Amino acid sequence: MAELIISGNDFKALSSEVRVHIIKLLASRNHNLTELSSRLKLSMPSVKQHIDVLLATDLIVQADAGHKWKYYSLSRKGKKLVEPYSSQVMIVLASFVVGVLGIAMIAYSLLGFQALGISSTSLSTSQGVIAENVVAPEALTTVAKDAVGAGGVQEALNASSGVQAFAGLPSWLFLVIGVLVLAFAFLLFKRKLALFR
Template structure:
């Protein structure tokens, strides 16, 4: 299940420094200002600004200006994907499981609708005393089989997503700590 992550030269340059990796790890917790990062890293604000500029140029960090004088830095989707590649797999698996659950629900609705239509038709025939032409109630089991397969697939995808979530690595964060 190894997924390829394409990195350009700017990204390699940004990831070449342990300090920049520590900044990414810190921003993974929440968005922060240069002052906050400076205190955490015990580095000069100008140094932190240079590192953030390289990370921003690589597309790993974005600047977020708030309404007041503070400027926050946060991870971009590229930065999050680089730090947590398993999140994309989990989202895909959960989306597939939800689609299977919806398919299961529609299959069972088809069974209930089919039964209801046949039941009301039989009831109408009894009321009209046309019992000789009373059809036998027949339920099509194909939607039941489809619903069961959808439910089985939903269960498989859901538990696979939970397994990936529990076995997730720390990506680049594993190498930093």
């Protein structure tokens, strides 16, 4: 994980409750001097002094968004202070999920449905068994036949036909898509490392 090194000047800047409150306000969105002054219920010159201290320690930056007023936002260092690991964890989890998806697609392209334990013959036999068991008049009452018989058989047939649709696609397509997804996961993880240095 990325380290946050706090210097003596940073400690001095954070020793004031007003400056800590300013950092918390800027964590939610950018503010200008007037907004900060009204939210803190302090005079504008007093808030400006606190902002100057935070600017000197590089905990906040002046956001130049082309507005008439000067807006302030958290710097990268300030964001690390407020949210040290939340965004890092999300990026790592997302790259892991995308990577597993890519590996699964590559495995499918190399091994086919045998890796999943599914074959086209077992799909067709399972359709017949499901249809026989669900629609058997001896086992079900008329109410259950109406509720489960029509809907259950149809759902089972729809689910197995969706699996058969994947079986018709060429395996090289899954290999290419899997490699691309895995490369995306790697780049996402690499970007995470570059963001938090």
